[in-house]
Amino acid sequence: MGKWYARPVLFVADVQRTVDFYVGKLGFSEKWRFADEVAQVDRDECEIIVSSQRPPKTGMGMLFIELTAEDFKVLPETLTSRGVVFTRGHWGYPVVIVDDPDGNQLYFPDPESPAG
Template sequence: MAAYIHSTVPVLPSLDLQQTADFYTGKLGFREAGRYPDYAILSRDGCEIHFWLCDDRHIAENSSCYIRANTEKLYEEFASNGANVKAPVVQPWGMKELYVIDPHGNLLKFGESA
């Protein structure tokens, strides 16, 4: 069977696109790949996260995405960049996960097989 789906791209809410870009580039090592009046694209290691301008913090605080990654290396990097993160934890479902909450409440779950 041919593969018709090539990748997924989370689209998360942002209360302030500049603050979002500053956090993701400064603390998490992303780079800004595109900016528009109500939209921003950030990328790292071949992955993208898109952000749409939103004025409701409740939406951001109830949004999340899952990113497969090397949790230990990212933990070390994020912590050295001043991000408020706790060490990765092995979850009952067999994944080692690192959680990051951005300034607007979006939850990023970085995970890998334990």
């Protein structure tokens, strides 16, 4: 059986504003864009498509992004230094939560915490 590959789509009100956030605040790069309606941002092996094509779904996304233990440890400091507001939460284990400009949530789980 072959490798499965997935790219989440997060719905947003303004693609450029969202790309600016992911690139400028979270360190992604813009990989491609289709008009002003759809774009993809990438960082390492994390690829996210953002789209303004489904307004009723804007801001309803939730995405888990796994980091190495080392990267997770410096995440709060990195986010703070870039002016990114975040919260700490729990989803069976500790997580750092970042809301994008439309309220889509990025959950960064603590890789060193046992589940549950």
